[in-house]
Amino acid sequence: MNRYKNMYGSLLFVIANIFSCNNNPSPKVLDSPTNGTISITVDESFRPVIEEQIKVYEASYPGTKINALYKTEADCFRDLYSDTSTRMIIVTRGLSKKEAKFFQDTIAYSPPSEPIAWDAITIVVNKNSNDTLFTLDKLKQKLTGKDGKAQPVIFDGLNATSTVRFITDSILKGQTFDTSVVKAVKTSKEVLNYVSENPNAIGLVGISWIGNPEEKEQVEMLKKVKIAYVKCNVCDSTPYVKPTQASILTKRYALVRGLYYILKENYSGLGSGFAEFLKYERGQLVFRRAYLGPRMDFEVRTVRIKEKL
Numbered sequence: 001m002n003r004y005k006n007m008y009g010s011l012l013f014v015i016a017n018i019f020s021c022n023n024n025p026s027p028k029v030l031d032s033p034t035n036g037t038i039s040i041t042v043d044e045s046f047r048p049v050i051e052e053q054i055k056v057y058e059a060s061y062p063g064t065k066i067n068a069l070y071k072t073e074a075d076c077f078r079d080l081y082s083d084t085s086t087r088m089i090i091v092t093r094g095l096s097k098k099e100a101k102f103f104q105d106t107i108a109y110s111p112p113s114e115p116i117a118w119d120a121i122t123i124v125v126n127k128n129s130n131d132t133l134f135t136l137d138k139l140k141q142k143l144t145g146k147d148g149k150a151q152p153v154i155f156d157g158l159n160a161t162s163t164v165r166f167i168t169d170s171i172l173k174g175q176t177f178d179t180s181v182v183k184a185v186k187t188s189k190e191v192l193n194y195v196s197e198n199p200n201a202i203g204l205v206g207i208s209w210i211g212n213p214e215e216k217e218q219v220e221m222l223k224k225v226k227i228a229y230v231k232c233n234v235c236d237s238t239p240y241v242k243p244t245q246a247s248i249l250t251k252r253y254a255l256v257r258g259l260y261y262i263l264k265e266n267y268s269g270l271g272s273g274f275a276e277f278l279k280y281e282r283g284q285l286v287f288r289r290a291y292l293g294p295r296m297d298f299e300v301r302t303v304r305i306k307e308k309l
Contacts, residue, residue: 030267030269031269031270032268032269032270032273033061033268033269033270033272033273033274033276034061034063034064034273035061035063035064035270036063036064036065036269036270037064037065037066037067037270038064038065038066038067038087038088038269038270038271038274039067039068039069039083039085039086039087040066040067040068040069040086040087040088040089040090040271040274041068041069041070041071041075041076041079041080041083041086041088041089041090042068042069042070042071042076042089042090042091043070043071043072043073043076043089043090043091043092043161043162044070044071044072044156044161044187044188045092045119045156045161045162045163045188045205045206045208045209046090046119046206046208046259047070047188047208047209048208048209048212048215048218048290049117049208049286049287049290049292050068050070050090051068052286052289052290053277053278053283053286053287054066054068056282056283056286057274057277057283060282061273064270064273066270066274072157072159072160072161072162073091073092073093073160073161073162073165074159074160074161075160076089076090076091077089077091077099080111080262080264081102086264087263087264087265087269087271088261088262088263088264088265088271088274088275089261089262090116090259090260090261090262091162091259091260091262092119092162092165092166092257092258092259092260093162093258093260094113094114094115094260094262095110095111095113095262103264107264109266111262111263111264111265112262112263112275113260113261113262113263114260114261114275114279115258115259115260115295116259116260116261116278116279116283116284116287116295117258117259117284117287117292117293117294117295118248118249118256118257118258118259118292118293118294118295119206119207119208119248119256119257119258119259119292119293120206120207120211120243120247120248120253120255120256120257120292120293121163121166121167121204121205121206121207121243121255121257122204122205122206122207122209122210122211122227122228122243122255123139123202123203123204123227123228123230123255124191124192124195124202124203124204124205124210124225124226124227124228125195125201125202125203125225125226125228126195126196126198126199126200126201126224126225126226127196127223127224127225127226128199129199129200129226131151131202131228132226132228132229133228133229133231133240134228134229134230134231135230135231136171136230136231136254139171139230140171140172140175142181142202143167143171143172143177143178143181143182144172144175144176144177144178145178145180145181146178149178149180149181150200151181151200151201151202152181152182152183152198152200152201152202153181153182153183153201153202153203153204154183154184154185154191154194154195154201154202154203154204155167155182155183155184155185155191155204156184156185156186156187156188156190156191156204156205157184157185157186158177158179158182158184162257163204163205163206166255166257167204170255188205188206188209189209191203191204191205192205192209192210192221192224192225195224195225196221196224196225202228203225207243207248207291207292208290208291208292210222210225210227211227211243211244211290211291211292212289212290212291213291214289215290227242227243228242229241229242230242230243230253230254230255231254232247232252232253232254233254234251234252235252241253243255243256244291245288245291245292245293248292248293249293256293259292261275261278263275279295279296280296281296284296
């Protein structure tokens with residue numbers, strides 16, 4: 001009898017321990033700004049500069065790993081909505097009020113979003129082209145087919161990209177592309193390759209793909225294509241300007257857009273750490289070295305310089 005009592009007592013002890021473990025689960029280990037792994041989705045227009053940002057951050061904090069996928073802007077937002085593993089996206093706009101409300105209703109908070117740099121959409125032409133001066137109206141005429149069909153205009157996709165959205169909103173303003181003139185390739189790099197191989201082509205890409213005179217691959221591409229000038233509507237002198245850092249920051253260049261992060265993380269994790277890095281001095285210096293316009297208030301002086309582009 002005592003033997004059965006001992007067995008029964010041991011069984012109760014085991015059951016009690018099982019329930020005790022279930023009622024007091026081990027705390028989940030979360031990542032931190034200096035340790036862990038995160039998945040982010042980035043607008044493909046910014047691949048060169050964001051790759052450099054990640055490289056610097058991971059070198060500074062060896063315990064971190066930032067896995068970046070580069071997609072169209074629409075796909076970045078799709079990941080933010082539906083992919084639970086994607087906690088940050090880097091795109092050219094913040095959340096709309098409707099989008100912020102959706103997240104507030106579904107996850108009980110609205111992901112923060114802030115601008116981190118200024119970017120420019122660059123017009124590139126073949127190295128043998130003499131057509132290097134553009135006004136916004138001239139660009140609009142070409143996009144709508146009213147300026148003839150001899151010069152194809154090349155985008156990084158006809159749907160869902162941030163470049164297409166910006167041009168549609170800011171230049172076309174309700175009009176539609178002439179698809180016999182406007183052509184699509186898959187990536188910004190393919191835009192540059194197409195223009196380099198077709199003398200009449202005009203390409204539209206983000207400045208981080210072609211604006212850095214210190215990046216070897218971009219210097220080599222600038223032997224095959226040229227960056228066009230765009231008419232400045234706010235200048236006292238120099239009526240046409242290129243998308244240099246100074247003309248981006250002063251808005252003298254007409255095709256300037258913002259770069260934003262949106263962070264789906266409500267604790268101080270790796271996403272928060274990377275966002276803070278992008279916003280402040282070290283990350284801003286990386287943007288500056290990539291010849292984007294940093295958001296941090298570095299001094300900008302009006303001087304005459306010999307442009308490298």
